[in-house]
Amino acid sequence: MSTFKPKGPIAETQLDLFMLTVWVTGFIFLVVGGVYVYAVIKFRERPNDDRPMPSQGHGNPLIEIGLIGASVLLLVIIAVPTLQAIWFTHDTPDEVESRMGNWYTGEGLVEEEADNPLIVKVIGYQWWWAFEYPQLGITTANEMVIPAGKVVHLELRSVDVIHSFWLPKIAGKVDLIPGRTNSMWIQAGDNFSVWKEKQGLEGDTSELRASYASYLEDEIHDYYYGQCAEYCGDSHARMLFRATVVDDNEFAEWVADEKAGHKPPQEDSWAEWYALYDENPDQLTGDLNEGLKLFMGRAKCATCHVVEGNPRALGVAGPTLTNIGSRMSLAAGWLNHRTEDGNIDVEQQYENFFKWIKETDVVKPGNLMWKANGGGIGELTDADGEPALLTDDEVHKISLYLQSLK
Ligand code: CUA
Numbered sequence: 001m002s003t004f005k006p007k008g009p010i011a012e013t014q015l016d017l018f019m020l021t022v023w024v025t026g027f028i029f030l031v032v033g034g035v036y037v038y039a040v041i042k043f044r045e046r047p048n049d050d051r052p053m054p055s056q057g058h059g060n061p062l063i064e065i066g067l068i069g070a071s072v073l074l075l076v077i078i079a080v081p082t083l084q085a086i087w088f089t090h091d092t093p094d095e096v097e098s099r100m101g102n103w104y105t106g107e108g109l110v111e112e113e114a115d116n117p118l119i120v121k122v123i124g125y126q127w128w129w130a131f132e133y134p135q136l137g138i139t140t141a142n143e144m145v146i147p148a149g150k151v152v153h154l155e156l157r158s159v160d161v162i163h164s165f166w167l168p169k170i171a172g173k174v175d176l177i178p179g180r181t182n183s184m185w186i187q188a189g190d191n192f193s194v195w196k197e198k199q200g201l202e203g204d205t206s207e208l209r210a211s212y213a214s215y216l217e218d219e220i221h222d223y224y225y226g227q228c229a230e231y232c233g234d235s236h237a238r239m240l241f242r243a244t245v246v247d248d249n250e251f252a253e254w255v256a257d258e259k260a261g262h263k264p265p266q267e268d269s270w271a272e273w274y275a276l277y278d279e280n281p282d283q284l285t286g287d288l289n290e291g292l293k294l295f296m297g298r299a300k301c302a303t304c305h306v307v308e309g310n311p312r313a314l315g316v317a318g319p320t321l322t323n324i325g326s327r328m329s330l331a332a333g334w335l336n337h338r339t340e341d342g343n344i345d346v347e348q349q350y351e352n353f354f355k356w357i358k359e360t361d362v363v364k365p366g367n368l369m370w371k372a373n374g375g376g377i378g379e380l381t382d383a384d385g386e387p388a389l390l391t392d393d394e395v396h397k398i399s400l401y402l403q404s405l406k
């Protein structure tokens with residue numbers, strides 16, 4: 001999460017500004033500290049010192065005006081680039097190559113959006129993130145996916161308290177404030193012309209394009225760590241998120257995958273599955289079916305979570321679980337199951353699901369999951385209406401079902 005390894009124009013601008021401020025304040029520190037040390041050594045009292053009191057400079061107009069002038073000058077040196085950076089990072093640029101119509105290779109883009117950059121609505125909840133892609137009609141949670149080298153416009157909102165979006169290597173921080181929409185833009189990696197300029201190259205040949213593409217692939221395609229940067233309650237420290245930066249085709253594939261949604265474990269259609277679920281649930285057998293029955297019923301998962309495709313999993317209080325089995329982490333980035341080479345450690349993933357569902361308050365204190373011991377959005381009960389925790393076997397089956405959502 002280092003801000004000293006910027007991977008895009010916004011983070012670079014912010015690092016430059018930081019370094020400028022470090023130089024200016026370092027200079028002030030050396031000058032003031034140097035004068036101070038000099039005065040302390042030269043004018044310190046020695047044994048048997050009978051030198052008179054040194055002359056006092058207080059009120060000397062030359063010194064007073066000189067110091068004020070120097071302070072103003074130093075502030076101006078910081079202020080001008082600061083204002084430039086504020087404008088630069090605030091106004092989403094209209095780059096031709098970032099217009100959706102010029103790079104998005106998938107389906108589902110309406111014509112009016114072809115001239116706009118990709119828009120992502122970032123919505124903060126205690127303690128997780130929703131990422132909506134309104135132009136593409138998809139929503140994901142806690143792990144956003146963005147294309148490399150393209151401008152992405154972010155709209156930031158909160159449904160409860162103030163959060164702050166911080167993706168250190170790419171950009172940050174902008175607050176998500178209830179009742180208003182903030183905006184910012186991000187870009188992972190340079191665009192083609194900035195990249196050429198930095199390399200001292202000119203022209204637009206297929207060779208240049210190819211080496212630009214390999215720059216993006218080698219240096220920018222990655223899995224980036226983000227964090228909520230504004231204290232927002234019990235589990236603020238556990239409100240993480242991720243950004244996966246991919247190429248244009250991978251992005252289109254990801255969108256298609258999100259849109260496709262999920263089918264029931266065995267039946268051909270949800271209508272068939274629900275016909276059995278409503279009339280003869282005992283005929284739905286196997287761990288995945290058992291897990292899904294718990295998901296819809298006893299464990300109450302569907303009251304708060306969406307699973308794309310499933311017509312009765314439409315809850316909006318919690319993050320969407322569409323393709324949750326493909327995500328590299330759980331509980332807003334707190335439980336990780338990504339291996340170093342970028343794959344999912346399936347055993348670790350199962351353990352994480354199990355732990356998260358079984359001990360949800362240990363993993364993320366104060367969260368709103370259904371519980372049987374107070375707190376949360378409601379009380380889990382058994383068939384007789386008595387408060388009852390999920391058993392290990394029930395947690396096991398729900399974990400397997402969720403793992404299959406990929
Ligand atoms: Cu959200 Cu801190």
